[in-house]
Amino acid sequence: MEYLYAFLFAGVACALAQILFNHTKLTAGHVTSLYTVLGAILSFFGIYEKCLQKFGAGASVLISNFGHMLYTSALEGYKAKGILGIFSELLCKSSAAITAAIVFAFVFSFIFKPRD
Amino acid sequence: MVNIMNKEEYKKLVKKYEPKKNNCMSLLISFLVGGLIGFIGQVIVNILITSFGIAKMDAYAWSCIIIIASGSLLTALGFFDSWVGKVKAGLIIPTTGFSHSVTSAALDYRKEGLITGLGSNFFKLAGSVILYGVISAFFLCILEVIIHG
Structure with a gap:
C-alpha cells in the first residue's frame, strides 16, 4: 500500500509541474525553484512532515523535500543554539544531497565525455 | 517589393x-x-531498512544519495538529456533533475578549463534551487521564531 501512496504522490506532483510547463513559459529552473520554495512553505505549516509520514519516499524523492530539509534543520538549529544555529545548521540535513550531487557530477565529468 | 505582414498574419504563421x-x-x-521514481525510492528505502537494518531517517538519506548518483550516471552516459526532452516534469521535479542539471553543466563546461569552465558554471542551473531554498528556509525560520518564540 505504501508503494501505491509513494507512486501517486510523486506522480501527482510531477503532473502538476507538467501543467505549469504546458500552459506557461516557465523554464525548468523556475519550476524547480518554485517547488523548493513551496516545500519550505509547506514545511512551515507542518504539512510536509505529514506528507512524508503518509507518502514516504513519494515525498522524499521530490525537490520540495530539499526545501523541507532546509527549513527543519534551520529550526532544529535554532532550538539547539539560538540564532547562531539557524546560520550554522541550515544546510545540515540537505548536505547529503548537495555533496552527493557535487561529488558524482565532478567525478563523472572526468570519466565521461559530453554527447550532443 | 517587401511584403510586410501584419501582426495577426504573423501570429497565424507562427502557430x-x-x-x-x-x-x-x-x-x-x-x-x-x-x-x-517515487515507487523506486520507496523500494530502495524498504530494502535498506529490512535487509541492511538501517534506521528509517538514514534510509531516506541513502535513497536520496542513490537516486542522485543514478541520475548523475545516466546523465553522464548520455541517456538523460533525450529522456528529459520527452518526459520533462517527471524527471525534473524529483531530485534526479537536480543531479541532471549539475552533471550536465559539469560535462559541458569541463573543456573550458577547471576554474573558468567547470568551477564557475557548475551551479549555473542548480544554483537557483539552492539560493531560493536557503533564502526561503531562512526567512520562514525567522518568521516561525517571531510567531512562536
Whole structure:
C-alpha cells in the first residue's frame, strides 16, 4: 500500500509541474525553484512532515523535500543554539544531497565525455 | 517589393509551424515517470531498512544519495538529456533533475578549463534551487521564531 501512496504522490506532483510547463513559459529552473520554495512553505505549516509520514519516499524523492530539509534543520538549529544555529545548521540535513550531487557530477565529468 | 505582414498574419504563421504539444499525453507520461521514481525510492528505502537494518531517517538519506548518483550516471552516459526532452516534469521535479542539471553543466563546461569552465558554471542551473531554498528556509525560520518564540 505504501508503494501505491509513494507512486501517486510523486506522480501527482510531477503532473502538476507538467501543467505549469504546458500552459506557461516557465523554464525548468523556475519550476524547480518554485517547488523548493513551496516545500519550505509547506514545511512551515507542518504539512510536509505529514506528507512524508503518509507518502514516504513519494515525498522524499521530490525537490520540495530539499526545501523541507532546509527549513527543519534551520529550526532544529535554532532550538539547539539560538540564532547562531539557524546560520550554522541550515544546510545540515540537505548536505547529503548537495555533496552527493557535487561529488558524482565532478567525478563523472572526468570519466565521461559530453554527447550532443 | 517587401511584403510586410501584419501582426495577426504573423501570429497565424507562427502557430502553424509551432510544434504541437500533446498536453494530455505529456501529463500522463509525467505522472507515470514521476510516480515510478517515487515507487523506486520507496523500494530502495524498504530494502535498506529490512535487509541492511538501517534506521528509517538514514534510509531516506541513502535513497536520496542513490537516486542522485543514478541520475548523475545516466546523465553522464548520455541517456538523460533525450529522456528529459520527452518526459520533462517527471524527471525534473524529483531530485534526479537536480543531479541532471549539475552533471550536465559539469560535462559541458569541463573543456573550458577547471576554474573558468567547470568551477564557475557548475551551479549555473542548480544554483537557483539552492539560493531560493536557503533564502526561503531562512526567512520562514525567522518568521516561525517571531510567531512562536
